[in-house]
Amino acid sequence: MADYNALATQFTQFYYQTFDSDRSQLSSLYREESMLSFEGAQLQGTKAIVEKLVSLPFQRVQHRISTLDAQPTGTTGSVIVMVTGELLLDEEQMAQRYSQVFHLVNNNGNYYVLNDLFRLNYG
Amino acid sequence: MADYNALATQFTQFYYQTFDSDRSQLSSLYREESMLSFEGAQLQGTKAIVEKLVSLPFQRVQHRISTLDAQPTGTTGSVIVMVTGELLLDEEQMAQRYSQVFHLVNNNGNYYVLNDLFRLNYG
Numbered sequence: 001m002a003d004y005n006a007l008a009t010q011f012t013q014f015y016y017q018t019f020d021s022d023r024s025q026l027s028s029l030y031r032e033e034s035m036l037s038f039e040g041a042q043l044q045g046t047k048a049i050v051e052k053l054v055s056l057p058f059q060r061v062q063h064r065i066s067t068l069d070a071q072p073t074g075t076t077g078s079v080i081v082m083v084t085g086e087l088l089l090d091e092e093q094m095a096q097r098y099s100q101v102f103h104l105v106n107n108n109g110n111y112y113v114l115n116d117l118f119r120l121n122y123g
Numbered sequence: 124m125a126d127y128n129a130l131a132t133q134f135t136q137f138y139y140q141t142f143d144s145d146r147s148q149l150s151s152l153y154r155e156e157s158m159l160s161f162e163g164a165q166l167q168g169t170k171a172i173v174e175k176l177v178s179l180p181f182q183r184v185q186h187r188i189s190t191l192d193a194q195p196t197g198t199t200g201s202v203i204v205m206v207t208g209e210l211l212l213d214e215e216q217m218a219q220r221y222s223q224v225f226h227l228v229n230n231n232g233n234y235y236v237l238n239d240l241f242r243l244n245y246g
Contacts, residue, residue, distance in 0.1 A: 037192040037205075066245075069160040071238045073196070073226055080203070082160075082224050082240040097244060099222035101205050103196055115194045117205040121220055121244045122189075 008070030008081040011104060011111065016063035023053050023061075029113050037117040049116070062088040064095070077106030078114075084121075097121040131193030131204040134227060134234065139186035146176045146184075152236050160240045172239070185211040187218070200229030201237075207244075220244040 018025050030036075030046040036053075043049050064086045071080050081102040086095035103115035141148050153159075153169040159176075166172050187209045194203050204225045209218035226238035 033197075035194045037194060040190070040192070042194075067163070067242050069163070069240045069242065071158045071160060071165075071226075071240065073238055074228075080224065080226055080238050080240065082222065082242065084222060084242050084244055099205065099207060099242075099244065101203065101224050103194075103203055103226075105197075115196055115203050117192045117194065117203065119190050119192065119205065119207050119222075121207060121222065 004070050004072045004079045007104070007111070008068060008079055008102075011102070012065060012068060012081060012083055015102070016065070019053070020062050023056075024050060026050055026053060030116075031112050031114070034113055035115055039119060058089040060090050064088070066097075073103065079104045079106075079111075087120075127193050127195045127202045130227070130234070131191060131202055131225075134225070135188060135191060135204060135206055138225070139188070142176070143185050146179075147173060149173055149176060153239075154235050154237070157236055158238055162242060181212040183213050187211070189220075196226065202227045202229075202234075210243075 027046050027050045030049050032045050034046060034049060036043045036049045038052060043052050065083055066086060067084045069082045073080050081104065083100045085098060087098055088095050098118065098120050101117040102113055104111045105114040138152065150169050150173045153172050155168050157169060157172060159166045159172045161175060166175050188206055189209060190207045192205045196203050204227065206223045208221055210221055211218050221241065221243050224240040225236055227234045228237040
């Protein structure tokens, strides 16, 4: 397993654990230049992104990763991650399938999310 | 609509039209440093990637895009595209849902695919 696979796995586990316990804490993973595409809405900047995530209309959420693929993007240590998985919301019994992409940029060994793209997969 | 959205739309239409008519012609869109993750298999380089795509066990294929999201990756003109869509293979009546990510890198105005990640979405 190359380092970028380990990084991608570690990052996504941390991201979803944080999302599912207290998503307001995700702000440390974004920067002013970060972008989020969420079900067609486009947001830029840590504040706008975290406000969007916090405002989503559910109290409890659980992410389950089904597949995770990672690739380096050039020679700078940055990594693209594609996740497919399932979301379980509040009291719902049926999980919803989703796809999400993270572009993790290496800033002197500290990674942040430059690009975040999320879509539910309707069956 | 920003330029990167137009570029992403134009690219994916061209990519899937080429894939669905003669996928051996996709070689012009990849480079030696390009990577493909296809259902967990990892390939690098134009030749390996196109051989993989050509070897897929169907004769006729039709891609239909359901959603397309694009974001710039930094200031170099490169773009990340996430597609969700449906695949119709050979004589099958039921479409299969998929997710695909392209990282399009700007090389003096000519774009190529540096990163390509593909997964079927099982329902």
